[in-house]
Amino acid sequence: MKILVTVKRIPDPDEPLKFSGGVLDTSAVKWVPNTFDEYAMETALRLAEHVGGSQRLAEVIVMSICPAGQRQHVTQFLAMGGDRAVVVDHDDRALDAQTVAEAIAAVWKRESCDLLIAGKLAQDMEGNEVAQRAAALLGLPQATFAATVAWDREAGSLTVGREVDDGVESKKIPLPAVVSVDLRVVLPHSVKNGATPDDHAYQEGPRLASLRGITMAKRKKVDVVSLADLGVEAKNTSPIVHAEPPPPRPPGQIVESVDELVEKLATEAKVL
Amino acid sequence: MSTVLFIVETHQGKAATASLHGITCAARVAAAHGAELALLVLGADDTAARQVAAEGYGAAKVLAGVHEALGTFTAEAYGDAIAEVARATGAIAVGATATSSSRDALPRAAAMLRAPLVSEVVAVQDAGLLRRPVAAGRALVDTKIEAAPYLFTVRASEFPAAEASAAAPVETVAVGDPDPRGAQVLGIERTESARPPLTEAKVIVSGGRGMGSGENFKHLEALADLLGAAVGASRAATDAGMVPADLQVGQTGKVVAPDLYIAVGISGAIQHLAGMKGSKVIVAINKDPEAPIFQVADYGLVAKWEDTLPRLTELVRARRTAEA
Numbered sequence: 001m002k003i004l005v006t007v008k009r010i011p012d013p014d015e016p017l018k019f020s021g022g023v024l025d026t027s028a029v030k031w032v033p034n035t036f037d038e039y040a041m042e043t044a045l046r047l048a049e050h051v052g053g054s055q056r057l058a059e060v061i062v063m064s065i066c067p068a069g070q071r072q073h074v075t076q077f078l079a080m081g082g083d084r085a086v087v088v089d090h091d092d093r094a095l096d097a098q099t100v101a102e103a104i105a106a107v108w109k110r111e112s113c114d115l116l117i118a119g120k121l122a123q124d125m126e127g128n129e130v131a132q133r134a135a136a137l138l139g140l141p142q143a144t145f146a147a148t149v150a151w152d153r154e155a156g157s158l159t160v161g162r163e164v165d166d167g168v169e170s171k172k173i174p175l176p177a178v179v180s181v182d183l184r185v186v187l188p189h190s191v192k193n194g195a196t197p198d199d200h201a202y203q204e205g206p207r208l209a210s211l212r213g214i215t216m217a218k219r220k221k222v223d224v225v226s227l228a229d230l231g232v233e234a235k236n237t238s239p240i241v242h243a244e245p246p247p248p249r250p251p252g253q254i255v256e257s258v259d260e261l262v263e264k265l266a267t268e269a270k271v272l
Numbered sequence: 273m274s275t276v277l278f279i280v281e282t283h284q285g286k287a288a289t290a291s292l293h294g295i296t297c298a299a300r301v302a303a304a305h306g307a308e309l310a311l312l313v314l315g316a317d318d319t320a321a322r323q324v325a326a327e328g329y330g331a332a333k334v335l336a337g338v339h340e341a342l343g344t345f346t347a348e349a350y351g352d353a354i355a356e357v358a359r360a361t362g363a364i365a366v367g368a369t370a371t372s373s374s375r376d377a378l379p380r381a382a383a384m385l386r387a388p389l390v391s392e393v394v395a396v397q398d399a400g401l402l403r404r405p406v407a408a409g410r411a412l413v414d415t416k417i418e419a420a421p422y423l424f425t426v427r428a429s430e431f432p433a434a435e436a437s438a439a440a441p442v443e444t445v446a447v448g449d450p451d452p453r454g455a456q457v458l459g460i461e462r463t464e465s466a467r468p469p470l471t472e473a474k475v476i477v478s479g480g481r482g483m484g485s486g487e488n489f490k491h492l493e494a495l496a497d498l499l500g501a502a503v504g505a506s507r508a509a510t511d512a513g514m515v516p517a518d519l520q521v522g523q524t525g526k527v528v529a530p531d532l533y534i535a536v537g538i539s540g541a542i543q544h545l546a547g548m549k550g551s552k553v554i555v556a557i558n559k560d561p562e563a564p565i566f567q568v569a570d571y572g573l574v575a576k577w578e579d580t581l582p583r584l585t586e587l588v589r590a591r592r593t594a595e596a
C-alpha cells in the first residue's frame with residue numbers, strides 16, 4: 001500500500017495580507033503548510049501505523065509543488081512521519097488547478113500509488129478542487145470532506161464519513177481511490193485501520209514533529225523533479241487579474257444592557 | 273446563440289432554495305456573454321426536471337439528464353454526466369450553487385473538460401471576469417477566463433433567489449454512461465432539526481467555546497426557537513464536540529448571510545468571521561471586551577452569556593407574545 005499525501009505551502013494565515021498595485025503581494029510572506037494538508041498527513045499516518053504492533057501497513061509519500069529551495073513544509077511532513085518525498089520544482093503560484101492535478105496524477109502513476117489523501121481546500125485560494133480533479137484524471141472513486149476514515153484491508157476498501165450540507169454521508173469506495181479531509185478527521189477516534197485497536201485514542205489534531213523525527217527527516221529521500229520530467233505542461237487558464245480588501249463594515253456600537261440591545265434591534269436595526 | 277448551463281439541485285421534487293440563488297448569478301453570467309440560460313436537472317427520471325420547468329425561473333429551457341446511475345448522488349457519476357452534457361451542448365459556462373454536492377462533482381467535470389473552475393463566485397464583473405473571496409474573506413479577487421467552457425460555483429448568500437416565471441420547455445439530454453466507479457453511498461446521518469437550515473435562515477443564533485458545554489446550547493436553542501432562527505456554532509465549539517460539525521459557521525463550515533446573526537461566546541477567529549461577515553446585522557455577546565468579534569459587530573454587549581441570555585430570551589418572548 002502506498003499513500004500519496006499532497007501539501008501546499010501557503011502564506012501564514014495569521015499574517016496580514018499585503019495588497020500592492022491591485023494584486024496580492026506574496027513576495028515576502030512566511031510560508032507554512034496548509035492546515036488541511038496537515039490533517040491529510042495525520043490521516044495517512046494513522047492509516048499507515050499499527051499502534052501496539054510493529055509492522056507498518058503503508059508507505060507514506062509526501063508530494064509538493066514548490067521551488068525546490070523552499071520546501072520547509074515538505075521537511076516538516078517528513079519529520080511528522082512521512083517516509084519520503086517528491087518535490088516538483090516549480091513556482092506553484094504560476095499554475096492553475098488543472099496543472100497541479102495533472103502533476104499529482106503523474107506522480108501517482110510513477111509511484112504506483114493506491115491512495116491519495118489531500119486537504120479539502122487550501123486556506124489561501126480556497127479552490128476546493130484539486131483532489132477531485134486528480135481523481136477524475138485518474139478515473140478513480142473519491143470521498144471528499146472526510147470526517148472519518150475506516151480501512152477494510154481485506155476488502156481493499158475505505159468507508160468514509162463525509163461532511164455534507166445536511167449531515168454526514170457514509171460512502172464506501174474501493175481502492176485505489178482519492179480522499180480529501182475535513183477538520184474532524186483529526187479527532188481522537190476518527191481513523192481506523194483494522195490493526196491499531198479500535199478504542200485507541202489519538203491525541204487530537206495533527207501530530208507535532210518529534211526531535212527524532214526532525215533529525216531523521218534530513219536523511220529521508222527527496223526526489224526533485226520538474227513538470228517536464230512528469231510530462232506536464234505549465235499553464236494558468238484562470239489568472240487573478242485584480243485583488244482588493246473587502247469593504248470594511250461600518251463601525252458598530254457597544255450597548256450597556258440587554259434591554260438597550262433589544263430596544264435598538266427593534267427600533268434602530270428593525271430586525272426583531 | 274451560445275449557452276450557459278446551470279445545474280439545479282432538487283429537494284423533494286422541487287428546486288432547492290440554494291439553487292434558486294445560484295440561478296440569479298448564472299443569469300448574470302449568461303447576460304454578460306450574450307448567451308441563453310439553460311437549467312440542467314439530473315436524476316433517475318425527469319419528474320424533478322418537469323417541476324423545475326413549470327416554474328421556469330427565466331431560463332430559455334430545462335434539460336433533463338436521466339440515467340439510473342443518477343438516482344443517488346455520487347460525484348463520480350454526476351461528474352461524468354455534467355462533463356458529457358457540457359460537451360454535447362457546447363456550453364460556454366457551466367455553473368452550480370456551491371453546495372457540498374457541487375463542490376464534490378464539478379471539479380471532476382472540470383478536469384475531464386480540461387476547464388478552469390471559479391469557486392464561490394460573489395459577483396459577475398464582466399464576461400469571463402468573476403469575483404470571489406479568498407483567504408477566509410480577507411481579499412476579493414477577480415479571475416479572468418478566456419477558455420470555453422469554464423465552470424463556476426456560486427455563493428448563494430450573495431444573490432437573491434430567482435423567481436418563478438413562464439414555464440420553460442423541457443428537453444431530454446444524453447448523459448453518456450455515468451459510472452460511480454465502485455463507490456456506494458451507504459446512507460446519510462441527517463442532523464434532524466425543526467429549525468430552518470443554516471444557509472436559509474433569516475436569523476441565526478450561534479455559540480462558541482464560551483458556551484462551556486453542549487448542554488448549555490439549550491439556552492441558545494430556546495432563543496432561536498422564539499426567533500424562528502437556526503442554531504450555529506464556531507469551529508472551537510464543534511471541535512470541542514459540544515455540537516455536531518454541520519452547525520459550524522466559517523471558512524471550514526458554512527457561509528451564511530442572514531438578516532440577523534447573534535454570536536454568543538464566540539471570540540471571532542478570522543476563519544469564523546469569513547463565514548458570517550456578510551450578515552446584515554451582527555450582534556456579539558462576549559465577556560472579553562478585546563474579542564475580535566466586536567470589530568465586525570453592529571451591536572456589542574460585553575457580558576457573560578449566563579447573565580444576558582435569560583433576559584434576552586425573556587424580552588424576545590414578551591415581544592412575541594405582544595405581537596400574537
